[in-house]
Amino acid sequence: MASEQPLLEVDNLKVDFHTPTGIVRAVRGLSFTLGRERLGIVGESGSGKSMTGRAILDLIPHPGVVSADRMRFRGQDLTAMDKGARRKLRGRHISMVMQDPKFSLNPVETVGSQIAEAYRIHRKAGAKEARERSLAMLEQVQIREPARVYDLYPHEVSGGMGQRVMIAMMLIAEPEVLIADEPTSALDVTVQLQILKILDDLVTERGMGLIFISHDLHLVQSFCDRVIVMYGGKVMETLPAAELADPAARSRRHPYTLGLLECLPDLGHPRAKLATLNRDPAWLA
């Protein structure tokens, strides 16, 4: 395992937005490698966690500019590729599940045909094969009556089902890396756990690499192997997920990580007043 080439290597990734009022630096020098594991990226809104996912997929909108000293997918240099080559990777080898199924599915096409389309494009398959594969995929994401759901429109499915449809669509081409951007934050806790189970099985059984972007520290801690904590576009620290909850590891934690953990209400340890976060400007220096 250790000798195996990492799926993704990112070194000094930067995302800048050139606006009329100046340059907004959304990501400032992020480095990490991803193996066949669950890597969590946590941070508050505006910390650059979603932009990191988009930069890997080459989906940063104008006027954003991505630069990196190194960005490789299984040894292939992403920074040297043209738009067309990046597009061929996208969806087929590296895929992304967005946060909200309501805004990410095409409202005027049935969910089944959207999944089938993804398969036909990436696998150059015929309509019949694509349909069969799509039904099998729906079943794999725990949808009970795939044949019925296949013909439904997005507004006819619940939030949890819509998210599973999205996951099915992203996974049907069998990508090696999946970037999940808050895939469960719009869902109820019980549905959330079902979705996580699906993602978890893919990592363990198929050896997929998963980047799990979330603001939920509890979830990341219980689900991921490693965690990157981001603030203001910078990495505060990278740590094994289990250490987030470990009181013995507290002294080694970055003050920002500790601050985030402490402002969460905890059923087991009631407090009259929640701690609030004191942001240190030196963190962004």
Add this chain to the structure above:
Amino acid sequence: MTNTAISVDKLNVSFGDSHVVKDLSFEVRKGESYGLVGESGSGKSTVLRVLSGLNREWSGTVAIEGAVQPKARDKAFYRNVQMVFQDPYGSLHPKKTVDDTLAEPLAIHGLDNAEARIGKALSDVGLPASFRFRYPHQLSGGQRQRVAIARALVLEPSILLLDEPTSALDVSIQAEVLNLLAALRQERKLTYILVSHDLSVVGHMCERLLVMQFGRAVEEMTVETLAARQPQTAYAQQLLTASAGFRRAG
């Protein structure tokens, strides 16, 4: 009787064919903070909309401070019972300044001294006076939610209905808003009903809570029972387990 702030008896709500709240009964004491917990579709927000007078299609009995409420409420009711909504991005008028937003309820209720009241409401929620002439897009999510709380408090109500007041906010901002709500309750002896899907938020803010599923009350419990993770019903136990995070089988 006088000790009861809100009492709901056999509340039923239907939208067309779907029966979304079924025979719901509960009581909230004065000065208490009461949680309504459940998954989407459990009817918890609908209950708040009935209590606040936003939803007029219901049957059953709703009494506020001993007075049985008609479907259409009077002006005095709205002054006494105010609501704070989930989404601070959607619940403020984008073309009205903070000052306009806070002045409107005062004008409706014909309260004098608007200038001083608005200034006080802003300082009560910890916003600087300079924010008064800003538009919502010039505020962060946490600041907007503070404005929404100020808008509710400017009428000096005794009951606040809170519909997921922090679920759209980052955890650090959530902590600030929850602290603010807790301090205001203590200072003004307010009664809260807090709707949330987050059991740890309800555990932090409330004394008692009601777990709902498919429009029915499943279990009422004290926050001590919640903290000890010892609910009586299987559904409440399932919710608690699910909210503890992901667990790998085997």
